Amino acid sequence: MGELVNLKRFKKRIEREQSAKQAEANRTRFGRTKSERIVDERRAKRADDLLDQHRIDGEDAS
DSSP, X not given: OOOOXXXXXXXXXXXXXXXXXXXXXXXXXXXXXXXXXXXXXXXXXXXXXXXXXXXXXXXGGO
């Protein structure tokens, strides 16, 4: 006789493997973590603020 296989466990294992493959594909597709995005946004905001501080406003701005 062959080995007995619990079909529920087999199905669940297959689903987990497929889910893991999909998650890996999504990670490569969408890229960065939330913390990385936040850091980049803060850097960009700081750069914009520093640039705005050097802006000349007034009559002799041209």
